[in-house]
Amino acid sequence: MHNQDLDKPLSGVYVRTIVLEAAIIVFLWLLGRMYS
Amino acid sequence: MRPVDWIIVAVYIVWIVVDGLRRAKGTDKVDGYFLGNRSLPWWAVGLSVMATQMSAVTLVGTTGQAYLTGLRFVQFYFGLPLAMIILSLTVVPFFHRAKVYTAYEYLERRFDVRVRTLTSFLFLMGRAFSLGVTLAAPAVVISAILGWQLPITVFVICVPMIVYTSFGGVQAVAWTDVKQMVVIVLGMAAAVIVLVLGIPHDISLNQAFSLAGATGRMRAVDFRFDLRETYTFWSGMIGGLFLMLAYFGCDQSQVQRYLTAKSVDEARHSLLMSAFVKIPLQLLILTTGVLVFVFYLFQTPPMLFNRAYDAQVAAGPRAAEYATLERDFGDAFAARRAAAERNNREEFLSSDARVRAIRDRATAIVKETTGDQRYTDVNYVFPTFITTRMPVGLVGLMIAAIFSAAMSASAGELNALATATVIDFYRRHFVRDAADAHYLAVSKLATMGWGLFACVVAIYAANQGSLIEVVNRYGSFFYGSLLGVFILAIVTRRATSTGAFWGLIAGMIVVLVVAFTTPIAFLWHNLIGAVVVVVVGLSISAVERSLMRAPAARQA
Numbered sequence: 316m317h318n319q320d321l322d323k324p325l326s327g328v329y330v331r332t333i334v335l336e337a338a339i340i341v342f343l344w345l346l347g348r349m350y351s
Numbered sequence: 352m353r354p355v356d357w358i359i360v361a362v363y364i365v366w367i368v369v370d371g372l373r374r375a376k377g378t379d380k381v382d383g384y385f386l387g388n389r390s391l392p393w394w395a396v397g398l399s400v401m402a403t404q405m406s407a408v409t410l411v412g413t414t415g416q417a418y419l420t421g422l423r424f425v426q427f428y429f430g431l432p433l434a435m436i437i438l439s440l441t442v443v444p445f446f447h448r449a450k451v452y453t454a455y456e457y458l459e460r461r462f463d464v465r466v467r468t469l470t471s472f473l474f475l476m477g478r479a480f481s482l483g484v485t486l487a488a489p490a491v492v493i494s495a496i497l498g499w500q501l502p503i504t505v506f507v508i509c510v511p512m513i514v515y516t517s518f519g520g521v522q523a524v525a526w527t528d529v530k531q532m533v534v535i536v537l538g539m540a541a542a543v544i545v546l547v548l549g550i551p552h553d554i555s556l557n558q559a560f561s562l563a564g565a566t567g568r569m570r571a572v573d574f575r576f577d578l579r580e581t582y583t584f585w586s587g588m589i590g591g592l593f594l595m596l597a598y599f600g601c602d603q604s605q606v607q608r609y610l611t612a613k614s615v616d617e618a619r620h621s622l623l624m625s626a627f628v629k630i631p632l633q634l635l636i637l638t639t640g641v642l643v644f645v646f647y648l649f650q651t652p653p654m655l656f657n658r659a660y661d662a663q664v665a666a667g668p669r670a671a672e673y674a675t676l677e678r679d680f681g682d683a684f685a686a687r688r689a690a691a692e693r694n695n696r697e698e699f700l701s702s703d704a705r706v707r708a709i710r711d712r713a714t715a716i717v718k719e720t721t722g723d724q725r726y727t728d729v730n731y732v733f734p735t736f737i738t739t740r741m742p743v744g745l746v747g748l749m750i751a752a753i754f755s756a757a758m759s760a761s762a763g764e765l766n767a768l769a770t771a772t773v774i775d776f777y778r779r780h781f782v783r784d785a786a787d788a789h790y791l792a793v794s795k796l797a798t799m800g801w802g803l804f805a806c807v808v809a810i811y812a813a814n815q816g817s818l819i820e821v822v823n824r825y826g827s828f829f830y831g832s833l834l835g836v837f838i839l840a841i842v843t844r845r846a847t848s849t850g851a852f853w854g855l856i857a858g859m860i861v862v863l864v865v866a867f868t869t870p871i872a873f874l875w876h877n878l879i880g881a882v883v884v885v886v887v888g889l890s891i892s893a894v895e896r897s898l899m900r901a902p903a904a905r906q907a
Contacts, residue, residue, distance in 0.1 A: 328623055329436045329439070329623075332432050332435070332436055332623060332626045332627065333432065333433070333436070335432070335627060336429070336432040336433075336626075336630070339630055339631070339634075340429065340572060340584075343422070343425065343571040343572050343634075344571070344572045346569055346571065347422075347564075347569055347570040347571055347572055349564070349569075350560050350561055350563065350564025350565075350569035351564055351565075351567070351569065351570060
């Protein structure tokens with residue numbers, strides 16, 4: 316790896332992005348279960 | 352379409368062109384023309400990124416897909432947020448600090464001119480034809496619903512777009528994209544409101560979604576691991592991740608959007624905006640399609656939404672059978688509506704199956720009578736709803752939104768084609784030391800030239816269904832492989848230019864073989880292409896380095 320930026324720890328915005336996506340997927344899965 | 356709707360569409364087109372031309376200020380140098388002097392705020396770049404990705408086919412095709420199959424297409428985008436994070440940490444700072452105009456320019460600095468020229472050439476070939484298809488697909492639908500001749504529709508979409516893109520450069524593209532995204536979102540929000548209000552008052556929204564759910568349309572997430580299934584959680588998360596990495600990281604039409612940002616952090620924010628907004632936006636579009644399905648449970652839909660062959664079928668040998676099917680469809684629809692109103696799940700599902708069977712038989716008759724084996728009405732569902740069920744004024748807004756989507760997706764691609772042509776070929780191989788004004792003039796000519804080429808391809812492709820498919824699949828043949836080259840460039844120092852060049856060719860050949868000889872769904876092709884390029888590229892690089900070391904060792 317020769318990109319210094321790869322060494323940076325994940326900032327808050329990246330964590331929030333992953334958390335939001337996980338929440339959306341769980342929401343969609345529950346929606347599918349609720350209305351199946 | 353009433354006069355008010357025509358006026359709205361006309362005002363929208365004039366407004367977009369005038370506004371695009373106003374943005375021509377500050378684009379008197381190549382840097383301004385292609386990169387907007389790297390001065391755009393993150394939110395404008397972010398909206399432009401999303402507008403370039405959202406074509407008119409996304410708008411009408413996705414709603415039609417949701418009408419027929421439900422929300423499952425959303426899984427296609429599951430890899431996107433993760434891709435945006437990876438790109439924000441890797442290629443975004445690389446491209447910005449390298450001060451490049453094209454992604455492929457960076458590959459020459461890392462490898463050699465061969466790799467740059469091949470990747471840029473692949474981009475030009477793929478994008479030039481896909482731009483034609485991007486224009487052809489909505490043009491066919493718009494022509495059908497407005498009753499226009501196809502060349503006229505292509506002309507109405509292309510000429511304004513070519514004018515503002517040629518004269519205004521990337522700034523015109525970005526700022527018109529922003530406005531076009533606003534028009535698209537407003538249009539979709541208006542459609543959702545009309546749809547919800549169109550559901551009978553004694554049917555609650557919960558009941559409406561239950562009816563859609565009974566037919567499987569609310570099942571958005573499918574955790575089965577099946578390589579033959581196009582849309583599953585895994586194909587979206589893994590295959591989709593590689594597709595999005597390739598599309599946003601290696602495709603000039605996207606890379607150029609975030610190269611216009613003020614700084615590395617602004618560019619990162621613009622991509623993360625997509626990570627936050629894209630899935631909810633796609634859900635809005637898919638939910639609109641599901642609501643159209645619910646709407647047509649209570650309002651009579653046409654048996655088939657694509658009526659292009661009505662006259663031919665009526666005059667054909669199976670006209671009587673088709674007419675009988677129309678009557679059966681009316682009966683089946685009435686039975687389904689009654690079951691839906693009574694909330695009787697068993698009856699509803701059996702009558703829904705009858706409606707689908709009648710539609711299938713009608714489709715088969717159309718195919719047999721016309722010989723058009725690719726006949727489908729997916730792309731006609733939403734436009735039919737718009738033109739027949741939406742109130743005056745909103746029809747104009749929605750048609751403007753479809754024009755918006757067609758123009759915004761095409762303008763970004765057109766701008767990127769001109770950039771790659773001038774920077775990677777003209778300035779690199781033909782005229783290396785001319786004045787800035789010369790390159791600017793050539794850039795404008797290149798934009799116009801590619802625009803006219805796309806128009807011709809659009810008019811020709813509209814009647815060549817198989818050609819559209821070939822062009823659509825072309826992207827999946829080289830996207831993953833292109834990503835593999837960028838992985839070799841950025842992640843490891845071990846890769847040599849020969850390794851990258853032959854790795855790319857090997858990746859494309861393997862994907863081609865896999866695509867034509869196995870049932871593996873296309874989203875996985877991106878992963879396969881990237882892995883083959885990296886493995887072959889590193890292997891060739893290792894052999895090359897050891898061959899170079901051997902004579903050196905002998906001399907020592």
